[in-house]
Amino acid sequence: MTTGVPTEDLWRELAPQVLGAVVRRYGDFGIAEDVVQEALLAAATQWPTQGMPDNPKSWLITVASRRFVDRRRSDQARERRESDAALRAPADEFVAPGADSAGGDRDDTLTLLLLCCHPALTPPSQIALTLRAVGGLSTAQIARAFLLPESTLAQRISRAKATIRRAGAHFELPPPSERPERMGAALHVLYLIFNEGYTATEGPDLHRVELTREAIRLTRQARDLLPRDGEVAGLLALMLLTEARRPARTRPDGALLPLAEQDRSRWDQRLVAEGVDLITDTLSWAPLGPYQLQAAIAAVHDEADSAGETDWPQILGLYQLLERFAPGPMVVLGHAVAAAMVNGPGDGLAMLRPLDDDPRFRRHHRLHAVRGHLLEMAGDRRSAHDEYELAARLATSIPEQNYLRGKADDCARERD
Amino acid sequence: MKYLILIYSNPETWGHPIFLRTKEGRALSDGERAELTGQLEELIAELHSTGELVDAAALADPINSRTVRMRDAAVVVTDGPYVEIKEQLAGLFIVDCATAERAEEIAGRFPEARFSAVEVRPIMAVSGEEM
Numbered sequence: 001m002t003t004g005v006p007t008e009d010l011w012r013e014l015a016p017q018v019l020g021a022v023v024r025r026y027g028d029f030g031i032a033e034d035v036v037q038e039a040l041l042a043a044a045t046q047w048p049t050q051g052m053p054d055n056p057k058s059w060l061i062t063v064a065s066r067r068f069v070d071r072r073r074s075d076q077a078r079e080r081r082e083s084d085a086a087l088r089a090p091a092d093e094f095v096a097p098g099a100d101s102a103g104g105d106r107d108d109t110l111t112l113l114l115l116c117c118h119p120a121l122t123p124p125s126q127i128a129l130t131l132r133a134v135g136g137l138s139t140a141q142i143a144r145a146f147l148l149p150e151s152t153l154a155q156r157i158s159r160a161k162a163t164i165r166r167a168g169a170h171f172e173l174p175p176p177s178e179r180p181e182r183m184g185a186a187l188h189v190l191y192l193i194f195n196e197g198y199t200a201t202e203g204p205d206l207h208r209v210e211l212t213r214e215a216i217r218l219t220r221q222a223r224d225l226l227p228r229d230g231e232v233a234g235l236l237a238l239m240l241l242t243e244a245r246r247p248a249r250t251r252p253d254g255a256l257l258p259l260a261e262q263d264r265s266r267w268d269q270r271l272v273a274e275g276v277d278l279i280t281d282t283l284s285w286a287p288l289g290p291y292q293l294q295a296a297i298a299a300v301h302d303e304a305d306s307a308g309e310t311d312w313p314q315i316l317g318l319y320q321l322l323e324r325f326a327p328g329p330m331v332v333l334g335h336a337v338a339a340a341m342v343n344g345p346g347d348g349l350a351m352l353r354p355l356d357d358d359p360r361f362r363r364h365h366r367l368h369a370v371r372g373h374l375l376e377m378a379g380d381r382r383s384a385h386d387e388y389e390l391a392a393r394l395a396t397s398i399p400e401q402n403y404l405r406g407k408a409d410d411c412a413r414e415r416d
Numbered sequence: 417m418k419y420l421i422l423i424y425s426n427p428e429t430w431g432h433p434i435f436l437r438t439k440e441g442r443a444l445s446d447g448e449r450a451e452l453t454g455q456l457e458e459l460i461a462e463l464h465s466t467g468e469l470v471d472a473a474a475l476a477d478p479i480n481s482r483t484v485r486m487r488d489a490a491v492v493v494t495d496g497p498y499v500e501i502k503e504q505l506a507g508l509f510i511v512d513c514a515t516a517e518r519a520e521e522i523a524g525r526f527p528e529a530r531f532s533a534v535e536v537r538p539i540m541a542v543s544g545e546e547m
Contacts, residue, residue, distance in 0.1 A: 122514045159467055195545075199544055395544075396541060
């Protein structure tokens with residue numbers, strides 16, 4: 001045993017590797033995931049007091065394997081079945097050096113990520129399963145992060161595992177023909193985890209896991225596994241460049257500050273530099289993709305010393321490309337703002353008009369928030385007020401509603 | 417996103433499941449009653465197993481309601497509900513689901529949806545994105 005308190009990150013890094021080793025040996029992903037979770041919990045209670053074992057990974061695999069065997073043995077006793085040959089293998093047999101070579105680990109982590117983001121699952125289930133199986137977080141930690149009861153999260157995870165089983169998915173990499181689509185789904189899940197964390201206000205609960213940190217950690221892991229995938233790098237850069245602004249995005253009272261009003265001296269320049277380097281390098285060799293373009297837009301914002309110095313023509317060009325790669329109403333909103341900044345608000349307002357008929361915006365506040373902003377730019381404060389007011393009423397987040405109502409009030413005041 | 421699902425009903429006598437206590441519910445055949453009850457149980461089991469159910473509560477007869485007001489620095493408690501309406505709030509569910517459409521689909525599967533009405537209201541998030 002080595003002394004010293006191991007960091008939680010260290011053993012959570014091992015979670016997907018340990019799970020990979022156990023599931024390859026025993027085959028049942030559902031039970032394997034449970035017992036690895038139990039092993040991680042055992043480590044969390046024992047290691048800080050007793051010291052970390054010399055080979056933490058072997059320790060975790062051994063504990064998880066014993067529990068797997070116990071579990072299956074009791075199941076089988078209940079079912080009055082003969083124990084199968086695998087159970088007789090001593091747990092140490094497959095943790096010998098060599099059995100967990102680096103190549104296997106790498107594939108296991110990727111296989112796990114893609115399995116957890118299986119298309120048969122809903123996004124909330126993909127997120128929960130990914131954080132537990134790949135991220136090594138406990139059900140309680142995930143539940144706290146999403147402000148949900150632990151029982152709800154536990155149910156979500158066990159249902160997700162049952163769905164994967166029913167879909168006939170196995171612990172193996174999908175065939176190359178399916179891989180780009182599956183990878184796309186996995187990146188989307190990582191993006192959702194990041195976004196959930198980014199919007200979270202600093203709560204009083206100190207034990208709440210920082211989801212942005214977790215998403216960045218998992219995306220870094222994905223990038224290590226797929227260094228030649230431009231979109232993985234693009235997503236990581238986007239996260240770094242967005243996370244860099246987090247210290248400045250709210251006032252001390254929790255009110256939201258838009259990009260233009262943020263104190264840029266509070267941006268994390270280390271993250272900005274890493275994100276800018278990463279996206280600049282990636283754009284030089286990778287085929288273009290939506291995450292890279294969003295990262296490039298974030299980089300242009302982050303590189304401006306003041307809001308007035310923002311290179312809007314470059315942002316407009318990037319949005320034009322983004323709309324070609326990933327057309328969608330949310331992209332149109334950003335595109336319209338960029339067009340307004342370069343060519344005047346009339347251009348942006350014209351771009352918003354077709355969205356009025358889009359059913360995806362029927363009850364969404366963002367279209368009205370952007371239109372209010374552009375009308376305000378155009379000097380039409382009466383209409384801007386009405387749009388901000390409608391946006392405020394449609395908003396389902398308290399800080400966003402407060403922000404929009406403040407804008408509506410400003411427009412009403414300046415009009416008088 | 418979390419939604420509050422409000423079950424409204426106008427029962428002749430109070431009790432749960434409440435749709436069986438309404439005029440329409442009492443007029444159902446045994447087979448229809450069993451089918452609707454089964455449908456409700458199935459829905460609750462489904463919400464539990466999908467990990468969408470956050471909380472649920474069946475409410476007591478409004479005869480037990482007390483309305484509390486602070487007037488002239490004194491607390492005044494009166495018997496009965498705050499809002500006098502024919503349809504009473506009978507129960508509530510909090511669900512956490514992927515889309516608004518899914519929340520509406522869930523609401524439509526409560527038996528009360530066919531006799532009275534079920535209301536879906538988004539629950540405000542405490543965090544938000546910058547504009």
